Amino acid sequence: MLEKENWNKLTEEEQRVILRKGTEMPFTGEYNSVKESGIFVCRQCESPLYSTSDKFDSGCGWPSFDDEIKGSVRRVLDADGRRVEIVCANCNGHLGHVFEGEQFTSKNTRHCVNSISLKFKKGN
Numbered sequence: 001m002l003e004k005e006n007w008n009k010l011t012e013e014e015q016r017v018i019l020r021k022g023t024e025m026p027f028t029g030e031y032n033s034v035k036e037s038g039i040f041v042c043r044q045c046e047s048p049l050y051s052t053s054d055k056f057d058s059g060c061g062w063p064s065f066d067d068e069i070k071g072s073v074r075r076v077l078d079a080d081g082r083r084v085e086i087v088c089a090n091c092n093g094h095l096g097h098v099f100e101g102e103q104f105t106s107k108n109t110r111h112c113v114n115s116i117s118l119k120f121k122k123g124n
Helices: 012-018
Strands: 038-042 048-051 073-077 084-088 094-100 109-113 118-122
Touching: 048 109
Parallel strands: none
Antiparallel strands: 038 048, 038 118, 073 084, 084 094, 094 109
């Protein structure tokens, strides 16, 4: 994990999503279809967030996970008061939203994450 002064420099589009809570267009992210073994980390601070063992295809157009690496993600009531935002527990970077009760997996949870908020590290 990188210390704050060494966080990765973000592009304008990464800033729009990660810092200003934007959303990338569905089915455009580079990690929507990744099935290789590895770990997804926060693009800004490189904290480990998700394992590919918890990734599943929900058909929603964004990478979906039914669990996070323990302690890595915080849930925050979204500004709209209806959805629950998920942020990196280390840097507070916006990841996406979490939904429960959809019956996609036995854990009954879907973290819907913007690919642009992640980096993928193979084989971890």
